[in-house]
Amino acid sequence: MAVTTASGATWQEVAADRQKHRDATIAAVEPALPEISEIPTNTIPIAKKVLTAEEIKITESTVEVLAAQLEKGEISAVDVTKAFLRRAGLAQKVTNCITELLPERALQRAKELDEFLKTNGKPMGPLHGIPISVKEHVMMKGLDINAGFVSWVGRIGDDDAHILKILWAAGCVFYARTTQPQSLMHLETSNSLYGTTVNPFNRNLTCGGSSGGEGALIGFRGSCLGIGTDIGGSIRSPASNNGLYGMKPTTLRLPTAGWSATMAGSEQIPATIGPLSTSLAGCKLFIKTLIDAKPWLKEPTLLPFEWKEADPFPAGGKKLKIGVLWDDGVVKPHPPVTRAMKELVEKLKKSENVEIVDWKPYKHDEAWEIIANLYFSDGASQESAAINASSEPWMTLTKHIITENPHVQTHTVESLWAATARRDSYRAEYAAHWNNTSATGSSANGYALNDSDMVDIILCPCGPSAAPRLETAKWWGYTSQWNLLDYPALIFPVDQVSVEKDAEGEKEKYEPRNEKDAYNWKLWEEFGAEGWVDAPISLQLVGRRYEDEKVMRAAEIVEREAGTPFVKYV
Known part of the structure; x- marks a missing residue:
């Protein structure tokens, strides 16, 4: 016992x-x-x-x-x-x-x-x-x-x-x-x-x-x-x-x-x-x-969606159109991540089956405010009670997301409704952003003219660095963004941090845009490539809601066309 x-x-x-x-x-x-x-x-x-x-x-x-x-x-x-x-x-x-x-x-x-x-x-x-x-x-x-x-x-x-x-x-x-x-x-x-x-x-x-x-x-x-x-x-x-x-x-x-x-x-x-x-x-x-x-x-809250067998990108058919989000506009990725992104995109540009467009971030800072507010609608009272009941110490990153999170709020019913409505408004805005980004030309109401114009998938970092140093993983935006939007997202391995490949990135001069950005960039300046040596570099593919099978198919195409991962980890 x-x-x-x-x-x-x-x-x-x-x-x-x-x-x-x-x-x-x-x-x-x-x-x-x-x-x-x-x-x-x-x-x-x-x-x-x-x-x-x-x-x-x-x-x-x-x-x-x-x-x-x-x-x-x-x-x-x-x-x-x-x-x-x-x-x-x-x-x-x-x-x-x-x-x-x-x-x-x-x-x-x-x-x-x-x-x-x-x-x-x-x-x-x-x-x-x-x-x-x-x-x-x-x-x-x-x-x-x-x-x-x-x-x-x-x-x-x-x-x-x-x-x-x-x-x-x-x-x-x-x-x-x-x-x-x-x-x-x-x-x-x-x-x-x-x-x-x-x-x-x-x-x-x-x-x-x-x-x-x-x-x-x-x-x-x-x-x-x-x-x-x-x-x-x-x-x-x-x-x-x-x-x-x-x-x-x-x-x-x-x-x-x-x-x-x-x-x-x-x-x-x-x-x-x-x-x-x-x-x-x-x-x-x-x-x-x-x-x-x-x-x-048996679990009636689930949606009765069968597995979609149809291939959205049949041979000789529609190209896979990828929107590349290089930076979320809040926290800049470290040089190894950007280097791996560039190498992958250059390989994909040579493919006859893939089309690349740039994807501009849309208010990812606001997205964090919304989701960080909705994570703990009870003001984190249940989390706090579960920790305090044993007198165990609060971990650094527990404090970061709860007691040091300025967006945590003990909601009333009315304030929770308002916060949820803000979430839904942001989702609608992001859908419009997708439609406007997708079209080579777009209609007046912001919808892509036809399916062939649509961006199928977003390629982006998984975080602002390769695996973070211990107790420093404080920016969730590259992943939580897609939880807020409820978009399916898949991680795939690409490369590995290397002193030989990434030492050049240590010379990069950068003026951070905010406190979160400064915190992340200071870590790179302090430890450089040597501090992340051998760390895997992975990237993320994101699709529209309930297009899970499409995301997986896109990953298969990326893997085939670019030859990822570029290194053997084990």
Whole structure:
């Protein structure tokens, strides 16, 4: 039984007990993992020193490769599960990304899947034998669901979340649960229970948040497919920081019933759930599997949108028209991000299947004011109560988004209506901006003349830097913008920070436009390329509301035409 503050324990005693439990689950993995006495800044090479060649081959395979092998019986679900359990345990030792492993139940499940294939001559479903890691606040029956709050330790899931039931029926294996930040509202991952989760490519940098445990684990290849949630960048930040693919779907497409968080029922800025993966195909398989299960039949708040099979860009048909947002007009990206953007755009300009136009930012500063006001409509009273109930200390970035956020307001019904109306007005203005930007010529009412004129997708940074230095991820605008608009957005890896490539950017002189911009640029001036060495550089594709499949198709075209990623991360 877990030690809890409800039973009279201090927050430190609760944290120690949770860490003891986590360590015991890792110690149960066989063969046992060695202790890592010296951890390098870039942890990726450690795997090849500890794991077997077969374990490396399995864990560095993509979802689609493993799925094909498992379906044909060329590899067993047991062998795949064992390999990922060991690499996940190793990921914990070097990045601190795990809340618990589930070796006993995972291996039992894998044996059942192998037996099913042998008996029936076919896989259980499209995810047969695929190990899937799960962000801790997504409820699992019989397991703790503390959501990163010390005072919530001891809450036990009475059922599996809806999304887990669908994935289970599709044949997957759940084997690892991952860390999240205090409040679930950081773009990094630190809490009083487990400490700080770091970036596997550079331990001086953050793994991102709030699905940062997923980001670090998958970045280290301790998972090939994981579940994250996103209300301001919480899937995309970790995907970006760790060189992964990550998708924030439009709201009300994928099932969210059964996660644990404060402010349940708030509808002003709904959170979404989605995948992080080592491949684009992995994200696509995850989302399609869920939609094909018709989750709206059991979760009626979801919209009954079938998976759209039609290709919006058939061979010889419409070109993919990309609007390039270089800078949001609030916080300028660091030189490595801009350099990677330029390299990608130049490659795409050479393609006969892609057309590039510039996209001007539209009041992204106002967008932040709106969303930062609507995040905590109760003045953050539930968040504050959950933290204060255990007397645990407030983390730096928790204070940043709550107590130091000038837009937090305890709304009345009337003021909440007004704030929501402001949100909707901004959405309408941005739609008009899209229409006006899209047209080579436009009609008087601001609508593009025809579909061939329309910008299909926006290409933009994921943040104002590569993975931020620890405790510095304070500008959410490059991701939260699309939560406010409820646009689907996908992260894809492009390059890596390099002293050789990016040292020139250290000479760039820049006069910041505001306090946020100055804070971000000072970090670059202080640390330069050396401070971000080996950090992945990822970019973001954004589509109109409910054009999720179009965003994924656009990513496939970008990947094909430009040859991304430009480097091999692992």
